[in-house]
Amino acid sequence: MLGALPAVLFTAGMLGLPLVLLFVLGFLEIDRGVFTGHISMHGYASVFTDPFYAQVFLRTLLIAIGVTLLCLMIGYPIAYVFYRARGRWKGAILLCVLAPLLTSTLVRTFGWLVILGREGFLNQSLLALGLLKSPVEFLFTLKGVLIGMTQVLLPYMVLPVMASLETISPVLEEAAINLGASKWQTFWQVIIPQTLPGIAGGVTLVFILAFSEFPVPALLGGATFKSLPVYIYQTMATLLDWSRGAALASMLLIGSGLAVYLLQLLFKGLSPWTRTAQK
Amino acid sequence: MDANGTEVRTSSLEIKPRAWLDRLGAVLLGLLAGIGLLSLILPTLIVVVESFDTRRFIAFPPAGFSLARYRAVFASDTIVSSAELSFVCAVVVILLDVLLGVPAAISLVRGEFRGKALCTAFLLSPIMLPGIVIGIAILIFFSLLGGSPSIPLMVLSHVVFTLPFVIRLTMARMERTNVMLDEAAENLGANRWQIFRHVLLPQLWSALLAGGGFSFLNSFDNLTISLFTAPVRQRPLPIELFYMTRFDLDPRVAAIAALEFLFALMLVGLASGQLRKGGLMRDL
16 A cells, blocks of 8 residues: 555645646636636637637547558458467567567657658659659658658557457467358458457557657648648647647547547457457 | 359369368468568568668668768767767666566565455556556646656656566566476575575576567667656666657668667577577466
8 A cells, every 4th residue: 555655645745636637727817817807607618619729629530540440451361460470470570560569659759750851762762763754742641641641650569469369369360260160261350350359459559649740740740731630739839729728638638538439439349259258 | 253253163063162262361361471471571681671771761672782870870969979878777777677576576465464365466457558648647747746858757758558468477487487486495594685686586587588588679679658757868778769750761760770670689698598498488
């Protein structure tokens, strides 16, 4: 009990109280870090009435959904190939998945700036292969943001799916094949349903991270691109409007909390075993 | 459409339609996995290659080989001092994480008290919080208390979000230790400190190493929280890098990025033996 006390007090003081105040502070008028003494709905009211914020919120939501789907589409095959691979290949795939976690997001985002630029690796390669006649603008577009965010968040999808694939008994797969199922059917009807917990974990994690991702859209999206985290940063750092920043940050937190809850409901409904498992 | 249709029919004469679908599925899976794996390593590799370019701007492929960008990095006082600041901060963050996290993890696993589950959930909850929200909440709270962004505030804000990882890893390791060893030591007359020092600590090394490494990298690389809690005049490395990339593509960033990658690889190389022994993958 005593051992946990300092950590609990620290987290409560450094994070608990500030978070509670964050919600309240959306109601206070704060000018450049100084409370003016006025209470107003200005912070929250402007967030809810101005269609501009709805647009930013919607864009952020759609990007997060897109990135999550892309991560699932690419991440599941990676995890599956890892599950199938043997020996040295297994180590190599694991290294590819883990290495990005050790390099900072800024480093990787910078890599994408080099790859996606007009004179960058991707355009140069496509031009050299004759697939393109003139360079395509990837940088500072939605395409670039989606590519960069998918890459940065991919390991968070692959790792949970990998973990749940490892728990599958190979006997079930053999049984399906012996009963006359094709490999394709086995994959969709035997393998995937069993990895639903891993998919649920990966999807939830990637979605929250994508919803609040800051460096990638800030750097790959260009000066005019606005997702919710980028706009919150601008509100706080450039406009110095702290009460609106607090209101927006609260919205971000509530939005991602709500999304986690909805995703949990969704996966509960999808899984054919939850009812039997609960008994 | 027509060509596709005939192709299906002719191939179905040779191999069963099912086998055809199986092959297509395997190729599709392999292709997606290949693209994914390539995209995971490509940016880092390209940055490393690019860091040796001779030109004064960023373009691929490099025009020649030189160490000019590395020389420019070490010649810049701003970059060197920001890297030093980030390094020292990350070390202090590890120390605070261990001082707060290890006693907490031990009492959460061994102790029996009311609200233990709630306590654990509370201490691990910051993992799920977006960094930008943590940063803003701390900035506003301490500003209203009369504080301002500073190095101590930045260090404390990093401890907030790295502490859960240290607690979780240490708890996972604690759960696999044997209580009977503690009891044996106690029966032989050891006091609580001696039990910790000579019985528990030797078993916790792998978790501390993994947790410490994790805290270090996360603190050293953190941008989103530092943007709100770091002092304006003395910037840590990630903020410096952010400004260097945001307003123009400073070629020195390639060299810094390559150095950071090398550093992370060294850290992993040093720890990998320990991690394998300690079963990090299972604990995470």
